[in-house]
Amino acid sequence: MAFASRTCLMTFLLLPFLATATGCRTPCIQGQTDVATLRVLASGSHCGHDEPTPRVRIADTSAGLERLLSETGLGLVGSPPDPARERFILVHQGLQPTLGYHLELAGDHARLEGETMVIRVIRHEPPPDAITAQALSSPCLLLGMERTQDRPVRVEDQDGNPMHAPSK
Numbered sequence: 001m002a003f004a005s006r007t008c009l010m011t012f013l014l015l016p017f018l019a020t021a022t023g024c025r026t027p028c029i030q031g032q033t034d035v036a037t038l039r040v041l042a043s044g045s046h047c048g049h050d051e052p053t054p055r056v057r058i059a060d061t062s063a064g065l066e067r068l069l070s071e072t073g074l075g076l077v078g079s080p081p082d083p084a085r086e087r088f089i090l091v092h093q094g095l096q097p098t099l100g101y102h103l104e105l106a107g108d109h110a111r112l113e114g115e116t117m118v119i120r121v122i123r124h125e126p127p128p129d130a131i132t133a134q135a136l137s138s139p140c141l142l143l144g145m146e147r148t149q150d151r152p153v154r155v156e157d158q159d160g161n162p163m164h165a166p167s168k
Contacts, residue, residue, distance in 0.1 A: 008158055020031035023162065035109040036146040038119055041081055042074035043089070043104060049092040055154045056164040059088040074142055086144040091121055091155050091163055093139040100126030103141040106158060119155045121163065 049055055059065050065081060065088045066112060067076075072090065081088065093103050100142055104119040126132050145153070155163040 007082055008129050022088040035111055036120060036148045038105060038108055038146075039078065039144045040105050041076050041078065041144050042069075042142040043103065043140065044072060045099060045137045045139050047072040047074065047090075047092060047138045049138045049140065050084075050095050052095050054094045055111055056153070057090045058094075058153060059090075060150070064088065068119040068142065072140055072142070075138070076142075081144050087099065087147055087150065087153070089119065089143040089145055089153060089155065091119075091141045091143065093123060096125075096139065097134075098126065098132040099135055099137050100124075100130055100132040101137055102139045105141065105143065110152070112148075113154075116152045116154050117145070119143065119145070119153065120156060121157060123157045147159070149159045 022110060033127060059068050060083065062083045063085065068074070068088060068090045093101055102124045104122040104124060106122050110117040110119045112118075154168055
């Protein structure tokens, strides 16, 4: 009888440890993902967006990706994209007065905030005393994001400012 009581007590005491040792701080739901993997598919400094405000466009199909590529003149780098496994996010920095502006992916994962996937990019601009070519530029970054239930996407800069309104 004492053995059964000790076993029960040990199980009760170890239960919180076992629950946290699995890596789940909250109850684990099989297949739930809190982040989506990101990768850079292409980038450029002349992407055809002639508005001064940033813009984000999302494509979910091969035809949509081809349309983004033809509108921007970008060429893909790395392994071929797979529309069955990735969504395509084109981030425009907006029309800039000189060269020297560009976008960089801040990390290799998007984070989940509520129901929205949030992607962070770094907006670079030339220093005030830099000597740059006086040519308009339209920097952009084309990303592949792992599909995770096709949640809405928000892209923000390094300061948390939105690069656009949330979109699906």
